[in-house]
Amino acid sequence: MVSIFYISAIIAILASFKVITGTTLYSALLYLVIALLASASIFYSLGAYFSTVLEVILFVGIATILFISIRSYLDLGSPKFKQQEKGNLAPKFWLGPLILVFVLFVTLLYSIASTDYSLLINDKSSINSMSLEAVLLGPYILILELAALLILGTIIVTYHFINDITLTKDSLSGKPNKATVNKPAKK
Amino acid sequence: MIPLMHSLMLASALFIIGLLGVMIRRNLLFVLLSIMIMMNGAIVAFIAADHHWQQLDGQIMSLLAIITTLAQACVGLALLLQFYHRRKTLNIDLLSEMKG
Incomplete structure (x- = not known):
């Protein structure tokens, strides 16, 4: 749990920094999704499971889709839009997010693998009184x-x-x- | 057990990054993104306090903070659409008509 916290913290700070220094909105939004997912795994490592679910559903699911739809609404009339979409497939566009998300994926796999499932079967303490x-x-x-x-x-x-x-x-x-x-x- | 100091340092780092983004960017979309990062830092601070004192109040406040962030993103994007419709630009410096 401790290593998940620190790895996710580093990813969240790096991705947030890339958001505010981004040149195009789409790359900034990709990094924002990574930052929010990293903070969701921070919440998971701190034991706030409900907030993890809320963060993933509301922030990643709704807010970023909202930004993407607004941006494409603004771009829809311009002929540059299709060219920009082709440029978004270049490796320099997705290589940085891919590396960060791969590290997050490895920590996710680690947290799944390190869970002791035999405790979960008869565990009444997870449903605590409060x-x-x-x-x-x-x-x-x-x-x-x-x-x-x-x-x-x-x-x-x-x-x-x-x-x-x-x-x-x-x-x-x-x-x-x-x-x-x-x-x-x-x- | 993660010490409270490390979580609070992470939260303040995220908040400062968002504040820096609000100050240096002039594109309204990026300002909204930076505000989301700032609110994310505040939510991390809530969850850290929740974890440290083993209380549930932090999670409940984080629920309210997440919904507040969504609400301000919605209203901000609606304002952005109005702004783009009238000025055909996203530079918020053009809004200072009063030269204040």
């Missing part, structure tokens, strides 16, 4: 409701921000409408 679900649905239920209200507020705010864009611009074809192409954007 489990997370009992606390979360008991005294901390207001935190859950606060999170739900936060998501609701986010949906409403986001809808109002991008409402007029989706009304005036044909978002799928990427071509601006005739109504908006002649007059410059207001303000």
Whole structure:
């Protein structure tokens, strides 16, 4: 567990540094995914399994997909987009992320191999008396409701921000409408 | 048992890297990515405290922090779409119309 923590910490710091010094968004997003996966394995080595699952599902699964979709929405009209996609397959683009992710993979294999499975069969101590679900649905239920209200507020705010864009611009074809192409954007 | 000091050093290193990214990058997308790294460092600090005192409060606060980060990413990306729609650029220095 200790070695998993330190290896993942080094990977997280290296990948985070590559995120802020990245030149293209796609490479920065690749490194961001690696940094988030490395911090997920840090949480695993610290014993916070629920947060590991949340980090992988919410951060890696939702947030990075959101960034990729926004970026491709911005790029859709430009003819450079297809050329850029070809450039993304060059080895200098994926070699660095591949090395970092391979080290993470080796630590994952090590943690799977070093688990003592005979303890898991009759283990009652993993379901301890103060489990997370009992606390979360008991005294901390207001935190859950606060999170739900936060998501609701986010949906409403986001809808109002991008409402007029989706009304005036044909978002799928990427071509601006005739109504908006002649007059410059207001303000 | 990992000492609390090492976890907190990792958390502050991640936070400082994110802060550096916010300060040196002028592309709005990269600023949002750097804010995500900063929040990731804060969540690592929560989990480290959770591990050190063997309490569950840190995990619950990390749940709230993860959802807050997602919410700010959503609102930030919506603002970015508005900004790109009006200015056709992503440079946030162009936003300082008041020269403040």
